[in-house]
């Protein structure tokens with residue numbers, strides 16, 4: 280039974296399925312369906328379906344979003360799935376804290392280019408302005424993020440106009456901050472443009488900066 284396969288073996292298969300040449304996101308989703316909850320969570324908090332990814336990529340297309348900076352991306356596997364399912368039309372970068380963990384032998388590898396907040400005091404500002412310039416519309420993504428103060432700090436230096444929040448429906452009882460449905464954004468600065476209901480009671484909300 281797949282549940283009983285060793286974690287190492289499963290990870291090896293995931294690394295193979297996400298490898299540049301052989302990358303196969305549909306097989307990865309099918310494999311995800313068979314994993315036990317603990318390993319699933321270790322890899323990412325939201326496992327979308329192929330239909331979820333399709334709608335998501337359609338919205339990126341409609342709003343001409345060409346790059347995404349994912350804050351607190353963890354392994355970046357969700358972001359890898361997004362780009363692979365979308366035909367690699369967008370660029371995705373990740374930003375994480377705690378380099379020691381992400382580069383340790385206990386952690387899973389990163390599936391997208393990853394930067395660390397600790398690199399330099401100016402890093403966040405540099406990253407945000409280089410990824411998100413006025414030439415190519417970009418979005419800041421937070422998935423299952425849970426740090427209000429850091430969220431506000433990132434928003435303060437963000438130059439782009441799209442904010443994508445992914446998280447649980449409030450009724451699910453899992454706390455994230457921001458929550459995509461009740462993000463507590465200043466209403467005169469951000470407006471909700473799109474909302475997708477993803478698998479397992481997760482919500483994806485696109486907010487646009489209006490001021």
Ligand SMILES: C[S@@+](CC[C@H](N)C(=O)[O-])C[C@H]1O[C@@H](n2cnc3c(N)ncnc32)[C@H](O)[C@@H]1O
Nearest residue numbers: 323324350351352353374375376422423426429
């Ligand atoms: C619950 S995990 C979600 C990981 C991933 N987005 C997912 O959906 O699987 C929250 C992540 O936010 C990261 N994080 C917390 N504070 C952060 C900060 N100030 N800047 C960047 N990342 C941060 C944590 O290291 C952690 O990996």
